[in-house]
Amino acid sequence: MQTKHFIDDPVHLVSTALHSLTLTNPSLAFDAQNKIVYRRPSKELTENAKVSIISGGGSGHEPGFAGFVGKGLLTAGVAGSIFASPSAEQVRRAILTRVPTEKGVFVITMNYTGDVLNFGMAAEKAKATGIDTEFFAIGDDVGVGREKGGKVGRRGIGGGILVLKSIGALAEAGGSLQEVYKLAKQVAGNIVSVGASLEHVHVPGRAVPDPNSDEIIPTTEIEVGMGIHNEPGSHRVTATLPELIKVILGQMLDPNDKDRYFVDIKKGDKFVLFINNLGGVSMLELAGILAEIHKQLKEDWDIVPVRVIAGTFLTSLNGMGFSASLLKLEDTGLGSGKSMLELLDAPSEAVGWAAAISTSTWDADNTATADSHAAISGDAKASNLTLDPKKAQKALDGGIEKVIAAEPDVTKYDTIVGDGDCGIGLKRGAEAVRKDLASGDLPTDAVAFVNKIITVVENTMDGTSGAIYAIFLNALAHGLREQDTGSSKEVDAKVWAAALKSSLQALAKYTPAAVGDRTLMDALVPFVETLDSTGDVKKAAEAAKEGAEKTKNLKASLGRAVYVGAEQEWMGKIPDPGAWGLQEFLVGLAEGV
Incomplete structure (x- = not known):
């Protein structure tokens, strides 16, 4: 493992690397505070509106993702620190202030939990403000099969760049948001990829690993299925290159490997071969x-x-490995000039795709920035849905008091089956919402009322549960707006139930959790379904409590509880902390209605 670096400060390293893209491509600008690289608002971009495409993820994968910003590819790229997702706020700022939104915004990232939650939260918030937005997470890896991948699905590795190139070309050609979204799913569904590496990588600024630890791959072994964040794959082998390639192609193409056979292949199918350098393999x-x-x-x-594309596209710092991908070509249904192959062949001006920057771009006025775009507040337009803010505050106070009182129990439960922060996180968020509501100035606009709570939750609740609550609430605001018919209407149980059902559907795009997985969904889903069927908040709260009680006898399939502690010691005794905290809130809410 190479542990020497020219720049050891990871913060400085990321910032300067992103800035360098504006030096190699003058049509790009850099928002240093939010680590956003975006296309300058030139006449070409603003006067001929097209779908904007925003991608991103942790740094350390260069040129992905900011290196694919440019004409014919991405409109903006949002970067996190090394191997860490950017925040939802960074992505939200990219959507609201750095790209055109007239034709809609497509938010796309690789299928990793942090990226899905944070990019997804930003997408839902954009929807809640009235921006036509779609989200998609790319999964192309087959090195980790269906059984091990479980509900999370396939990881996103090198082959995902083919998705970005295809949809970027389609957007540049004038494709609609729905056409771009459909193509992303189609291309991703036709890709199989596997990575392999000789070594793990060392992240600048981190301690040098123990040479006897699992972080060091023995000299004679190769990791098959290595991910782009040092994650292990299916197994390690001692093999020559021909033997290794035989294993890799078998995982990608063997129809008898039911755990990995994701793309149906027939004789005569045409393919694109895509070879990606993980960063440290010589070109030779x-x-x-x-x-x-x-x-x-x-x-x-x-x-x-029919095409062979090779180079450095999505790295793992200076990883001593590569990934191989095969894209099965099929009809896009988009007409002349928009086949998968034509879209891949279309010109682009993104340095990561190794496309030349045209003379006209260099000669253009490359001084404009997006500072004059929409204000970051992103305040949504008023709705015609109304509520009594005092009654809403009273109901919420009932739930908040129950959550705060239950904090010791939730913390105790989470200490046993999790990392101990669930109770504190819920209490922190509850106290912040109560304080904000008590300050007065409560809107009668139902959407504005929900948005007021969203702001508090986003700023006070962190971690996975905070992201889930924020996504759900943003989707709730969008769900309410969908029922705005244009005439004044007071929200009732029927309206709330419809909006909550819409929120559940949106949340399902960002987490695979469902009833029976021992998560807060075991309380949330029964509440929503019962409210929808009965219109009775108290019965819905009772259903939520019953669902939370049932988690005592459920085996965890998601979250830290999967691998923390001895399951047999708490089975039948300890409910899921998130579900229990939520049912406390819902029971209190029902009492306050």
Whole structure:
């Protein structure tokens, strides 16, 4: 493992690396505070409106993702620190202030929990303000199969760049938001990828690992299925390159491997072969790897790719490895000039795609910034849905008091089956909401009332549960707005139930959690379903409490409880902390109605 670096300060490293993109491509600008690289608002971009595409993720994957910002590809890229997702606030600012929104915004990232939650939260918040927004998480890896991947699904690795290139070209050609969204799902669903690496990587600023730890891959071994954040794959092998490639192609193409056979392949199908350098493999060696893969594809699988693309696209810092991807080409249904292959071949001006920057771009006025775009507040327009703010405050106070009183129990439960912060997080959020509501100035606009709470939750509740609550509340605001018919109407149980059902559907895009997984969904779903069927808040709260009680006998399939503690010691005794805290709030809410 290489542990020496020219720049050891990871914060300085990320900032300067992002700034450098504006030096190599003058059509780009850099929002240093929020780590956003975006296309300058030139006449070409603003007068001929197109769908804006925003992607991003942790730094350390260069040129992904900011390196793919440019004409014909992304409109903006949002970066986190090394191997860490950017915050939802960073992404929200990118949507609201750095890209055109007239034709809609497509938010797309790789399928990793932090990225899905934070980019997803920003997408839902954009929807809540009236911006036409769609979200998609790319999963193309088959090194970790269905059984191990579980509900989380496939990880996003190198092949995902083919998705970004395809949709970027479509947006540039004038494709609609729904066409871009549909194409992203289609291309991702036709890609299989597997990575391999000789070593883990060292992150600048971190301690040097113990040479005897699992962080060091033995000299004679290769990790098959290595992820882009040092994550392990399916297994390690001692093998020559031909033997390694045989294993990799088997995982990608063997129809008998039901755990990994994600793309149906028929004789005569056409493919694009995509080879991605994880950062530390010499171009000489990468070329040799490509040749071996191409040879075995032809000889063993009767596949001769119609395009071969190789280079450094999505790295793991200076990872001593590579990933191989195959994209099965099929009809997009978009008409002439918009086939998968034509979209991949379309020109772009993103340095990560190794496309030349045209003379006209260099000669253009490259001084404009997006500072004059919409204010960051992103305040949504008024709705025609009304409520009595005092009654709403009274009901919420009932729930808040129950949550605060239950904090010791929730904390105790979470200390046993989690990391101990659930109770404190819920209490912190509850106290902040109570304080904000007590300050007065409560709107009668139901959407504005919910948005007031959203702001408090986003600023006070952190961690996974905070992100889930924020996504749900943003989706609730959007769900309410969907029922605004244009005439004044007071929200009742029926309106709330419909909005809550819409929120559940939105939340399902960002977490696989469902009833039975021992999460807060075991309380939330029964509440929403019962409210929808009965219109009775008290019965809905009782259903939530029953659902939370049932978690005592459920085996955890998501979250830290999957691997923390001895399950047999708490089975039948300890409810899921998140579900228990939520039912306390809902019971108190019902009492206050």
